[in-house]
Each structure stands twice: as structure tokens, then as C-alpha cells.
Amino acid sequence: MIRRYLYLRRLRKHIYQREEDIEEYRLARLKGLLSYAYKNVPYYRRTWKEEGFHPSQVGSLSDIVQVPITSKEYLRSNYEDFIAQPYRPYYEQDRYYLAETAGSTGPSIPILKDRRCQDFQRAVAYRAFLLYGASLSDVKVLSTPQASEMRGGVLNALFNNHYLHPAECSSKLVEDIDPDIISLQPSTLGELLYTDIDISPEFIQTAGEILDSERKEEAEKRFDTVVHDIYGSSEAGEIAWRCPVDPEHYHINSELAVLETVDEEGDQVWDEYGDAVFTNLSNYYLPLIRLSIGDSIKIRRQSPCRFPFPEVTGIRGRTGIFALSGGERVYGRDVKEAFHAITGLKHVQVIANSEPYEVIVDVESSQSADEVLRSARKVAENLFDTPFTVTEQELQSDSDDKILPLVN
Numbered sequence: 001m002i003r004r005y006l007y008l009r010r011l012r013k014h015i016y017q018r019e020e021d022i023e024e025y026r027l028a029r030l031k032g033l034l035s036y037a038y039k040n041v042p043y044y045r046r047t048w049k050e051e052g053f054h055p056s057q058v059g060s061l062s063d064i065v066q067v068p069i070t071s072k073e074y075l076r077s078n079y080e081d082f083i084a085q086p087y088r089p090y091y092e093q094d095r096y097y098l099a100e101t102a103g104s105t106g107p108s109i110p111i112l113k114d115r116r117c118q119d120f121q122r123a124v125a126y127r128a129f130l131l132y133g134a135s136l137s138d139v140k141v142l143s144t145p146q147a148s149e150m151r152g153g154v155l156n157a158l159f160n161n162h163y164l165h166p167a168e169c170s171s172k173l174v175e176d177i178d179p180d181i182i183s184l185q186p187s188t189l190g191e192l193l194y195t196d197i198d199i200s201p202e203f204i205q206t207a208g209e210i211l212d213s214e215r216k217e218e219a220e221k222r223f224d225t226v227v228h229d230i231y232g233s234s235e236a237g238e239i240a241w242r243c244p245v246d247p248e249h250y251h252i253n254s255e256l257a258v259l260e261t262v263d264e265e266g267d268q269v270w271d272e273y274g275d276a277v278f279t280n281l282s283n284y285y286l287p288l289i290r291l292s293i294g295d296s297i298k299i300r301r302q303s304p305c306r307f308p309f310p311e312v313t314g315i316r317g318r319t320g321i322f323a324l325s326g327g328e329r330v331y332g333r334d335v336k337e338a339f340h341a342i343t344g345l346k347h348v349q350v351i352a353n354s355e356p357y358e359v360i361v362d363v364e365s366s367q368s369a370d371e372v373l374r375s376a377r378k379v380a381e382n383l384f385d386t387p388f389t390v391t392e393q394e395l396q397s398d399s400d401d402k403i404l405p406l407v408n
């Protein structure tokens with residue numbers, strides 16, 4: 001706990017520093033991690049030797065491009081290969097912390113970490129919390145599938161932390177707690193929206209899934225508050241936080257992770273969409289170095305904003321590739337956003353598992369079907385080079401979402 005506080009104090013200072021000063025700190029951490037991994041993780045030692053890379057080649061942060069990229073699929077089937085030798089005895093005794101996944105399902109890859117890493121990730125998460133105007137004593141509802149393991153203890157009482165399972169977040173329990181802050185997944189927020197629960201938190205923090213702008217606006221109106229979103233993954237924790245000044249971008253917790261984007265050839269790119277590749281600078285138990293996490297994002301190296309952290313300026317989502325269009329990838333998030341913009345559309349379903357793609361449209365009864373179909377056709381034309389059909393049909397759905405699950 002003391003360590004977490006010391007981390008937090010240091011991290012808070014960074015907010016007022018220049019990017020160059022933080023870079024020094026990051027470079028020292030990166031170098032330390034690389035030599036440690038080379039010495040202690042057989043997987044890295046082997047592949048780096050094969051690829052002709054040695055940690056001593058890294059003299060600046062940009063030299064990270066020399067490190068071979070590892071795919072998430074490889075990590076998934078071989079994660080034990082990534083455990084550092086000094087931690088093996090602990091692993092055999094089941095002694096580790098697991099990444100807390102924000103989503104409703106557990107992690108597909110057990111992301112093992114030690115106490116130090118856990119404390120660092122928590123401190124990083126708290127920094128964003130405090131930047132949004134929270135204080136440690138605010139009453140907080142924190143949603144996690146592992147809620148039952150997190151409850152109890154003096155510290156939770158001291159810091160007013162109430163851990164709830166996502167399913168409990170739409171219950172009267174929340175009203176009884178009357179939180180100043182709620183932290184939950186966008187899908188859980190979606191469920192909360194359709195209850196009659198009466199609360200007015202200072203802010204809502206979302207994490208773990210992609211938050212679409214429609215849901216954000218709806219929640220802000222419904223609870224008369226602001227929604228701050230965190231971009232993260234179970235492999236890395238909270239990678240970036242939505243800027244409180246300009247909510248269009250997310251500042252990267254650069255002390256926690258080196259986040260890069262690469263094109264299809266694996267070359268580093270900036271200011272254009274690419275595959276997210278990240279290095280966790282604080283995990284020595286299961287070092288994750290240049291891991292491709294399967295998201296498509298866009299990064300701006302230098303922020304025009306007062307915060308000295310690079311920023312994510314676009315997130316196309318971890319739904320990954322939804323379809324191919326003339327060899328180009330089409331992302332699920334883009335499909336959803338484009339159809340969301342059509343008025344008079346009750347539901348739409350897009351099926352892209354074979355050609356022609358099918359766009360099935362259910363029109364609001366008050367609207368002219370011809371017009372809605374025409375708009376849907378236009379949207380599909382912009383999205384797909386692939387042949388497609390647009391048909392009108394009544395769609396059954398329990399959800400209030402306009403876009404039914406995409407089929408691909």
C-alpha cells in the first residue's frame with residue numbers, strides 16, 4: 001500500500017513535467033526490462049537471437065522497433081514460455097496476481113503479475129481518477145467480475161470502495177450506495193441506462209470495452225454527469241484515459257506501456273490507423289514485450305494538450321476486422337457508427353460471411369421506408385467494395401441497440 005502511494009506520488013509529478021523528462025524514466029525502465037527478459041525468459045532469448053536482436057542495441061525509445069513483435073495468438077497458446085525464470089517457483093505454488101479483466105468474461109490468457117506490478121498498475125489507474133476530479137475518499141462503485149474476491153478489508157472501507165459484480169450494477173444496491181463515482185464496462189452502463197435507478201454521480205468511468213458516442217451521450221443526459229472513458233486491455237491494464245480537456249483523444253500512460261502502431265508489414269506508423277503493439281514496462285513476472293494486442297488504433301506522438309503524454313486519437317476497436325472490402329479491412333466499429341447515423345432506422349443487421357453481404361433493415365413505422373433504405377444503401381456503398389444487398393425486414397430483438405450483432 002505504501003509502495004502504491006509512492007508510485008502515485010511520482011506519477012502525479014509527471015503531469016507537470018516535460019515529455020523529455022518522462023522519456024528518461026521510460027527509457028531506463030525499457031532497458032531494464034529488455035535485459036531482464038533476455039536473461040530470464042527463454043522465449044525472448046531464443047527468438048531475439050534468431051532475429052539478431054540484443055538489448056544492448058537499444059539506446060533510445062525509438063530503438064524499440066528493432067525488437068521482434070509477438071502475436072497475441074502465440075502468447076495465448078504458449079504463455080508459460082513467457083514466465084521469467086525467477087518467478088517459476090512462485091508459479092508452481094500458484095502464487096501470482098491475475099490481471100483484473102473489466103469485461104464480463106474472464107481473461108482468455110492468464111496475465112500473471114507480482115505485487116509490485118499490481119501496485120504500479122493501480123497507481124496509474126488512480127492518477128486518471130484523480131485527474132478527473134475524484135478524491136480518494138469519494139464513494140465509489142467499482143464493477144468487476146471478480147468483485148467477490150475484492151470486497152472487505154480496512155482499505156476498502158477507508159477509501160469507500162464498493163466492488164459490485166456487473167450483474168449487481170443494475171440493482172437497487174447502487175441506489176443505496178449512492179456513489180460519487182461509478183466505474184464500469186460500457187455494456188454494463190447500457191443495462192443501467194434502462195433501469196429506473198436514480199443516482200447522480202460526479203462522473204462515470206467506463207473501461208474494458210469500446211464506448212460508442214451514442215451511449216456516452218445518453219448516459220450523460222440520463223444521469224446528468226460526464227462519462228470518462230479508459231482504453232485498456234487485460235494484458236496491459238489501463239493504457240490510456242480520455243482527456244478531460246479534449247474528450248476526443250486519450251492520453252497514454254506512457255510510464256506503464258510503450259504503445260505503438262504498426263502497418264501490415266510490421267513497420268511503425270504514426271497518425272494513421274495501425275495494429276496496436278504494446279510493451280508492459282512494469283511486468284517482470286510475465287514480461288510482455290512488443291505484443292500485438294489485436295486492436296486497430298491511431299496515435300499522435302506529441303500531444304498539443306497540456307499533458308506530456310502521447311495520445312490515442314482514434315480507436316477502431318477490438319472487434320477487429322469485420323469484413324474485407326476489395327482487400328481492405330472494414331472494422332466493426334466503423335460499420336456500427338455509419339449505420340447509427342441513419343434516422344428512422346429501428347434495427348439493422350449486417351451479415352458479411354459470404355458474398356453478397358446482406359444488409360437487413362427494420363424501419364421505424366413513422367418513417368418512409370424508401371428513404372431509410374436509400375440511406376442504408378449509401379452507407380453500405382461507402383463501407384464495402386464487395387457486392388451487397390439491402391432488404392427491408394422486421395427484425396426481432398430484445399435489445400434497444402440499433403445495430404444487431406454483426407455477422408462475419
Ligand SMILES: [Zn+2]
Nearest residue numbers: 243245246305
Ligand atoms: Zn489532452
